[in-house]
Amino acid sequence: MGITFVTKKELFDDAGAIREEVFVKEQGFVEEIDETDGKAVHVVCYDQEYPIAVGRYFEDDQEGIYHIGRVAIRKKYRDLHIGRKIMEFMEECIRQEGGKTIHLSAQARVKEFYEKLGYQKRGESYMEEHCLHIPMEKHIK
Template sequence: MTIKEYNYLPEDAKKIRSEVFVKEQGFVEEFDEIDGIAKHMVIYESEQPISTCRIYFNSEKQSFVIGRIAVVKEWRGENIGAKIINVAEENIKRDGGKSVMLSAQVRVAEFYEKQGYKKQGKAYLDEDCPHIWMRKNLGDMGK
């Protein structure tokens, strides 16, 4: 397994996000201006892209944010989602981040709770899909 970081939105990340968020889940506004400022990560298995996420600093939230976390269907249930989140968190810690937030689809909030995230505020709709902000203190995670 290989993890690559990009300072631009690579085609492999576009492909995964289009497959997961647009084709499978029906989101329309998948790509936005944040893609131009974010750091993008892609996990590869045998040179095939299998997971992606993006990291950026949100000045309104005064926090780093991990977003657009996606794993291709064939690799779900293999802890790849947890792996890419862990890699993103390590990257944020390297950049001096002490906490991280993400906007989770409510239906998978439990997965993020298992990764140490706590719900913040009330759920809201993003393209008719309930989401909730979640936060994790990175501090000293013992790594």
């Protein structure tokens, strides 16, 4: 497996295709594309030239605070630590941009994944469409 990452400041076809496959077709979300896509950096992880995972990040209005979201891995590539790799890649990008804190909204079913990466719950859980989400954060150096 030859893993590479591509970042773009626009929602490009490979990123949209993975999000459609995972969030809409697999998980049943309806409102997948949103206004945040216009200001986010979109990251796609490739195995050779095949897109296998996606995520996005953007800076908050408060300096030093960034948000990560829309992290998705194609089913065939789960349990291969690809989620960890794309998260670490985005965290490093954020660190290089001067980020100090990362916020994300985790689906409750994957809360432990983010906890293993050093994220902690911050605030009250909430429902988005049909899915319970937990706000989390991590301070980076």
